[in-house]
Amino acid sequence: MTKSMTAFASGEAEIGALTINCELRSVNHRYLDISIKLPERLRFAEADIRSAITAKISRGKIECTLTFKKLAKDSPSLFVNREAVAALLAAAQQIEAQMTGPLSFSALDVLAFPGIQQEPELDKETLNRGIAELVGQTLLKLLEVREREGRQLQSLIRDRCKKMQLHAAAARKRIPEVLQAIRNKLKDRIAELVAQPDFDRLEQELVFLAQKLDIDEELDRLETHITEVLRVIEQGEPVGRRLDFLMQEMNREANTLGSKSADKEITKISIELKVLIEQIREQIQNIE
Template sequence: MTVASMTGYARAEGRDAQTSWVWEAKSVNGRGLELRCRLASGHDALEIAARDAAAKRLKRGNVQLSLTVSRVGEQSLLQVNTPLLAQLLSMCKEWEGRFPGVAPARLDGLLAIRGVLEPEVDPERGDTEETRQLREAAMKVSLDSMLDQLAAMRADEGARIAAVLNGQLDEITRLTAKAAACASLRPDAIRERFKAQLAAVLEAAPSLAEDRVAQEVALLVVKADVREELDRLSAHVEAARELLGQGGAIGRKLDFLAQEFNREANTLCSKSSDVELTRVGLDLKAVIDQFKEQVQNIE
């Protein structure tokens, strides 16, 4: 399975002897999979097929599907849906004056409402049931082609993002190694710093009880040791690489790992008593923020 982004666009056209149609899809980032369908009048029955087909290919993202249909060789003649327009005019009259400062509805605005203006139907060119079924089947083929294009575009974008993420993981690995090599983390440096800190504690409170001194010693030891944070950073890098290699809908898992990366980097900075280690920690946080930002685009 490949890594896919949540952004993309696709378009597919089709036609028969009497009708032409165009499918379009636009996809952007989303927490889950949200599908919005806008189908030409009289083709609402295709919505279920469109939703099922999209759900088979996509796992996350806000996706807008649209179907535009027009008659082949016909002039763009329109007719007014009189009952609907009459209902809208009645509603406007009923609500008129209830909202001061709101201008009354205009006829051009009412005509722009979906369904008020409809293509004029020629009774002599009416479709048979067989023709409608064949056209609907052809429209579904165009739909599948369009969704395949959309999935392919999202996969191409996902491959580019995966390359960026792997580069950022390389940088996190490099900075983790640099942090581990800091002079302040060498055993002799830790020992000398520990002696100085312990001496400062005893000088400040020479009458401290033995158990209290032991507590202070334990706190100093814990604060000086960042090996656990460095080990976790390395483990998170390995887990992220495994997810990228696995592919599929991994965006949520990568987002969780990004939070874990950030937690370890924050702890590293808070424990640091050395300028060099602090700088490395801040560099880590900057790369992790970039990693998290890119992960938001992954399905």
């Protein structure tokens, strides 16, 4: 199944005394680029989160953000670092001893001092299991969105490939008419200029001209590439890079088709083919 690289998913879970929110954003990128944003207290989970994402996604710029808030029902009123308070008071006494007039300060002033209020210790094992489950569930949601977007891209690519097949068939059908028109035009022109034209020589020149203007090979390769694109988009593995390469090859054939063209209808077909190829190329930029 073709997968898009553009998606968003979020999830939330209560783990211990915390409510943790996970957001995953995915956009197109040439390679796999993972950015993980965590609060300092959850930094221990970064390696496992990165491994979980790498196991499921092979291409795209992925941003994973975790935030948390304390559960009100489980939050204790206050944790005080008693050792820090003792050290602060001892330092204050030493300073006051050197002052002519000691300055008083309240308990609230003490609490506002850095390091006095202390966060409770987290159960890292419980948190790590909970975070792994939360990230895993959010990742599944992200993959569902990527697959859903991928199906839409697949449909758009398939439709444009079918249009290219119709244009290629029209160009192939047009070739005998173009060659016959050139033959008639040259015969009429030579007949006007020469009393006894050498039609054998004329046929040789027409054969040479037909070889020069022959676009069968380009059409064959173009149709082969289109068939390959239709096959590739049905595969379950990442196909974005292969599709991008095929677009380069198809564009080359469409350009050669236009340069060889001796007919305005085939020239128009070449332009239409290049427009369709460019439309597919834009869609492929979002495919994993």
